[in-house]
Amino acid sequence: MSAEVSFGRKVRRDFFATPLDSVITLAFSALLIYLLYGVLSWGIFNAIWGGDSADVCRADGAKHGACWTVINVRWRLILFGLYPYEEQWRSAIACMVILVTAVLSCIPYFWTGKRLALTWISGFAAFYLLMKGGILGLPLVVERDWGGLSLTVFIFSSVAMIGMPMSIVIALMRRSKLPLIARPTAFLIDVTRSLPLLSIMFTAAVVIPFVLPQWLQGDKLYRIIIGFAIFFAAYQAEIIRGGFQAVPSGQEEASAALGLNYWQNLWYIMLPQVFRAALPPTINQFVITFKETSLVVLIGFFEVLASGAAAFGTAEWKFAYKEVYVFVGLIFFVFVLSLSRYGAYLERRLSVEQR
Amino acid sequence: MYGLLNNQKIRNNAIQIIFVSMIVAVLLVSFLTAKANLDAQGITSGFGFFERATGWDVSFSLLEFKPSDSYLRVLIVGFLNSLFVGAIALSLATVFGVTVGAMRTSANAMARLAGTMYVETFRNVPLILQLIFWYALLLELPHPKKAAGLLGDNLFVSGRGIYLTGLNVNALSAFLAIMLFLVAAFLVVWIAKGKKFQKSEPENRRRLQWLTIGGAAVFIAVILYVGRIPETEILNIPRLKGLNIKGGIRATPELLACIVAITIYGTGYIAEIMRAGFNAVPKGQVEAGSAVGLRSGQIFWRIRLPLAVRTVMPTLINQYVWLFKATSIGIAVGFADYFFVISTSINQSGQTLELIALLMLGFLSVNYTIAWVLNRVNDAIKLKGTQNRA
Numbered sequence: 001m002s003a004e005v006s007f008g009r010k011v012r013r014d015f016f017a018t019p020l021d022s023v024i025t026l027a028f029s030a031l032l033i034y035l036l037y038g039v040l041s042w043g044i045f046n047a048i049w050g051g052d053s054a055d056v057c058r059a060d061g062a063k064h065g066a067c068w069t070v071i072n073v074r075w076r077l078i079l080f081g082l083y084p085y086e087e088q089w090r091s092a093i094a095c096m097v098i099l100v101t102a103v104l105s106c107i108p109y110f111w112t113g114k115r116l117a118l119t120w121i122s123g124f125a126a127f128y129l130l131m132k133g134g135i136l137g138l139p140l141v142v143e144r145d146w147g148g149l150s151l152t153v154f155i156f157s158s159v160a161m162i163g164m165p166m167s168i169v170i171a172l173m174r175r176s177k178l179p180l181i182a183r184p185t186a187f188l189i190d191v192t193r194s195l196p197l198l199s200i201m202f203t204a205a206v207v208i209p210f211v212l213p214q215w216l217q218g219d220k221l222y223r224i225i226i227g228f229a230i231f232f233a234a235y236q237a238e239i240i241r242g243g244f245q246a247v248p249s250g251q252e253e254a255s256a257a258l259g260l261n262y263w264q265n266l267w268y269i270m271l272p273q274v275f276r277a278a279l280p281p282t283i284n285q286f287v288i289t290f291k292e293t294s295l296v297v298l299i300g301f302f303e304v305l306a307s308g309a310a311a312f313g314t315a316e317w318k319f320a321y322k323e324v325y326v327f328v329g330l331i332f333f334v335f336v337l338s339l340s341r342y343g344a345y346l347e348r349r350l351s352v353e354q355r
Numbered sequence: 356m357y358g359l360l361n362n363q364k365i366r367n368n369a370i371q372i373i374f375v376s377m378i379v380a381v382l383l384v385s386f387l388t389a390k391a392n393l394d395a396q397g398i399t400s401g402f403g404f405f406e407r408a409t410g411w412d413v414s415f416s417l418l419e420f421k422p423s424d425s426y427l428r429v430l431i432v433g434f435l436n437s438l439f440v441g442a443i444a445l446s447l448a449t450v451f452g453v454t455v456g457a458m459r460t461s462a463n464a465m466a467r468l469a470g471t472m473y474v475e476t477f478r479n480v481p482l483i484l485q486l487i488f489w490y491a492l493l494l495e496l497p498h499p500k501k502a503a504g505l506l507g508d509n510l511f512v513s514g515r516g517i518y519l520t521g522l523n524v525n526a527l528s529a530f531l532a533i534m535l536f537l538v539a540a541f542l543v544v545w546i547a548k549g550k551k552f553q554k555s556e557p558e559n560r561r562r563l564q565w566l567t568i569g570g571a572a573v574f575i576a577v578i579l580y581v582g583r584i585p586e587t588e589i590l591n592i593p594r595l596k597g598l599n600i601k602g603g604i605r606a607t608p609e610l611l612a613c614i615v616a617i618t619i620y621g622t623g624y625i626a627e628i629m630r631a632g633f634n635a636v637p638k639g640q641v642e643a644g645s646a647v648g649l650r651s652g653q654i655f656w657r658i659r660l661p662l663a664v665r666t667v668m669p670t671l672i673n674q675y676v677w678l679f680k681a682t683s684i685g686i687a688v689g690f691a692d693y694f695f696v697i698s699t700s701i702n703q704s705g706q707t708l709e710l711i712a713l714l715m716l717g718f719l720s721v722n723y724t725i726a727w728v729l730n731r732v733n734d735a736i737k738l739k740g741t742q743n744r745a
Contacts, residue, residue, distance in 0.1 A: 013462075014462075014463070014464035015463065015464055015465060017462060017463070018651075020651070021462070021463050024461075024463050024465065024466055025463060025464075025465040025466075028463075028465040028466055028468070028469045029465055031469065032465075032468070032469060032472070178367055178370065178371050179371075180371035180372075180374065180375050181370070181371055181374050184374070184375070184378060191715070191719065194676070194680075194718055194719050194722040194723070195680070195715060195718050195719075196680040196681070196683035196694065196718060197680075198683045198684065198686070198694060199683060199694055199714055199715070199718070202694075202698060203711055206698075206701065206707070207707055207708070207711055210388070210389055210392050210707050210708070211385035211386075211388050211389045211392075211708075212384075212385065212388060213384070213388055291479075291480075291481040291482070292481070294481040294483050294484060295481075295483060295684075297483065297687075298483070298684075298686055298687055305481075305483065305484060305487075309487075321491050322488075322491075322492075325484065325487070325488045325491070328484060329480045329484055329488075332479065332480050332481055332484065333476075333479045333480055336478075336479040336480075337475065337479045340478075340479065
């Protein structure tokens with residue numbers, strides 16, 4: 001087969017190889033064009049972009065497509081929730097900081113335990129200080145007033161930062177040679193993984209105040225984060241355990257023969273290789289966790305879904321729910337798609353290196 | 356003391372004892388605090404509250420339910436609702452997922468494009484957002500007064516749900532009839548395809564199939580007749596009365612939204628798993644298939660699909676468990692699934708610990724059952740030896 005295939009032949013091979021293929025091609029083309037036309041005419045051609053009140057869209061003779069005026073007017077509510085209006089620039093910068101931190105940690109230069117930890121701790125600290133304020137002349141804004149996208153980002157990054165080290169510890173306990181440590185850990189991992197995240201969050205929010213002494217309870221937001229982190233860690237621990245199994249046993253034996261102790265072996269020999277093997281599923285886990293962050297809306301937190309619902313929750317904007325959902329959906333879509341594309345790229349890269 | 360700690364055995368035992376006693380201590384403290392809190396609120400622990408009437412209603416139930424029914428009954432109702440949504444959504448997601456997965460690995464570029472667009476759209480948006488979106492759309496369907504009757508007024512699609520003509524029979528006999536129908540359908544397929552019947556004459560097999568169908572039909576008719584609700588007509592036809600539709604089998608918008616959302620979301624995930632499976636089928640197998648003259652449909656059904664399913668079965672099992680857990684999201688639209696019923700019961704009765712234990716028990720048992728059954732299936736069908744080598 002020649003390497004160069006002419007354009008006509010390529011089209012023929014890809015779209016019209018057999019009569020059945022031609023039918024399939026035409027059917028799917030018709031379907032896609034129909035859907036695309038529907039989406040475009042609703043979202044762009046017949047949409048109303050400007051204006052500052054719902055009357056623009058409800059006026060007689062107005063176009064019947066999407067009414068993006070609602071985003072135009074209420075985007076600050078959707079993105080920042082109940083955060084004080086004059087201080088919302090802080091919320092925006094804080095989200096940017098975390099975004100930059102996330103992008104930095106995708107660069108191989110940062111792929112050492114120390115550099116990653118340092119980046120995330122400083123990024124997260126900057127986020128927290130900006131959001132909360134109370135120093136450097138920034139007015140104090142307590143967690144109860146946080147909302148919108150920055151609350152989603154806060155929950156996600158705290159869960160990742162608490163859950164990640166926790167998962168390594170749990171994975172090590174699960175692999176321990178001491179039966180009374182390995183068995184209970186395995187049992188707890190299995191139970192946590194069998195429960196819906198929602199029920200774990202609910203337990204953290206409602207049941208923990210019931211069973212823990214007052215001084216151990218903490219704020220509801222932090223209880224949810226801890227519960228979420230445990231759930232994340234239970235899944236991530238199994239991924240890391242899979243990574244351990246992918247490392248050839250000769251590596252561990254060689255390091256023992258060289259006289260490295262348990263921690264040296266773990267830090268210098270095992271973990272770098274474990275994470276290399278576990279990287280694609282780990283990124284997938286981050287993707288899933290980011291999406292599941294939106295579940296906190298059901299426990300009563302004002303994250304981006306709830307602030308979106310608030311944006312069309314008035315009599316004026318009641319009709320514009322589709323526009324808001326699409327807008328919020330697009331925010332998630334952009335983040336999740338770029339993260340999962342990055343994961344796919346890494347997977348390809350690693351598989352090439354291993355050849 | 357230092358010498359003791361250097362002894363490997365003693366140190367190991369000490370670590371284990373400390374770990375286990377920490378777990379015990381946490382459990383003990385939780386238990387004592389919970390007991391103190393319960394006493395302070397005057398709640399008696401235990402399962403006595405099962406008998407009490409709930410005083411609240413649920414939006415959808417397979418069994419009949421009214422506010423004067425007991426907590427035990429509402430829990431069963433919620434559990435059945437979860438199983439119901441899970442069973443329907445997971446089966447639909449499997450069928451669509453295999454289809455989309457096949458599209459993504461097809462030779463036809465247009466089919467690949469359509470499959471990719473589907474997967475990338477619906478996998479990258481949170482399930483809960485999709486659920487409330489579909490729910491809002493379903494509520495926008497026409498008001499019952501304006502809903503057109505389809506299929507000769509036997510089907511109404513409205514903003515208050517879908518109404519379909521059904522039978523006036525009680526839940527138990529309806530369940531038995533459906534089960535009997537499924538068993539009969541399975542038997543008919545088994546007679547046609549099973550190894551045991553391959554040697555017998557085609558005519559005998561056909562006779563056996565008709566016998567099965569006839570027998571099942573008679574039994575189903577008897578069950579339905581015995582189970583009919585007295586003093587009603589056997590057919591339950593939806594009719595517009597005043598501002599609402601009365602009668603018929605009603606699928607509420609909440610139920611439909613849950614099924615639609617979990618199906619669409621699950622399809623994306625299962626499609627990706629199936630794509631990996633189709634890609635893992637060695638090219639030689641497919642080429643061998645076309646070399647012996649199989650048509651493309653036969654190659655798909657007899658070579659690619661069976662091999663793909665066998666390769667990805669373990670991943671699929673995890674996916675099913677994960678998707679079943681996703682049914683707990685019904686609370687977002689007020690669908691009375693198991694989690695919704697439990698959380699409402701906690702709010703209303705205060706029996707927090709018992710209900711949380713039941714919640715965990717419910718999900719653990721269903722998930723372990725799914726995993727156990729599918730693992731048995733996996734053991735039975737998995738590729739042995741060199742079947743999947745290139």
